[in-house]
Amino acid sequence: ILSVSTTLILPAAPPPNQGNVSISPGLLNNEPNIDMIQTLATTDSANCGAKRNDQWCVWANAYHCPPGSLDPPNTPDCVTNTAGGVAVNAGTRVTIEYNYDGSSGQVTQIVGIDGKVRLSQSTSSGKGRWMNMITDCDKCWGSSIDAYSYVDTTVVLENADGGFGRGVVMDGVQHSDVRTVDGGRTWKVDWMHVDGY
Template sequence: MRYSYALVPLVSAMQAMAIDPDTWYFGNSLFYLGPPSGNSAITKATYSIVPPTVPSGAKVSNTKDQVWVSVWVGASSSAGDDNTNLYQPIFNWSLDQESQGCSASVDEWCVAASTFTPSGQLGQPYVTVPNNTPVDFEIAVENEKVVQTVIMDGKVVSKESDALDSPLKYLYSSNECYTGSGNCGSLAGYYINNLTVTLSAADSKFDQVMALNGVTDDGFTSSDGGLTWHTEWVKVNSVDFDSSSAVKSDFSSS
């Protein structure tokens, strides 16, 4: 699945009669940034997230077909083309964490650096995120590679380095649900803090390609003529994955 990282499939369900089982859904609460003008590209993105409380109301009828929920910010050369890489360090949660390769309790999130590629998902082992712990992320282009770094309490806990398939033009967020044999319930709101994006060449109008869908921000501004852009926070609203009006079955910015 392009927009998820899991060791086994995951699924979500909306209202039982309206939504087919074993399907991915994406919450209508995200930011979408890109592309910069001309030949400019994204060379680095840094941000911090304290993951929300784990989803409430999730249920499963077959323990061999678990639900899961993911929260991520990803960078790509395209606006969602399956033939391009998506570099997406990711939070993941399931009613059965061990089924996803994580030793966390059901009240905690797991996190890992990961990359979707056209030939499959690449990723590091999941690491438990203690409740209320800020997690710092960096996605950086270095020597024709994209290096993802995940940091907790000042220590690197996950790192992934993959080939840069093409200059990065987009940075966007998502909340994702795989219904499995049940439903994903509701995801509380959270903040993406201290988001800073660095470009390879200045773009004084980069703020104009920051789209906010079901989120608000503190203002996306640059103090160096358009080379580096920053917002103190992006507030992501809560999502009821079991409501057809709150989700969509494919990923898009609209």
């Protein structure tokens, strides 16, 4: 994967006493190291200057883990690079871009908030091999999260792959067609609606 762009529209944040909910679209590469680039929206908002409990905190993270790490990025010897965080409200449109530069081997991560670039960093993570979009909850008891959406998602591959769309797995997600616009190198999904739970 050479580049990814998408826009996350944040739902209402669950109460902080119900655990730390996170939404984290990211890229992974496991050759030879385990590298992950991730934009993280979390309800642990006290760490980014949030003024209210119903705000989200948005971070740009990159993890570099040695071969054999069993639970990246939670393995102690993983190195983390972080930019952020920014306190935002429910309904905020978080624009996320990951771009690989073949000449330098660097991946640039750019995060925009309601149309303005707020976070960016470059790391030597290499090309992404997988993309994931995860909803997670730490220390949650009876927590729930409202449905939320991604719009205008584009993935550009290094080489055309006509079967890429058939390999996309979306669990608990309503979505538009996964379609290519150029014979398999550029893939688009207009909208994805992630079910609440």
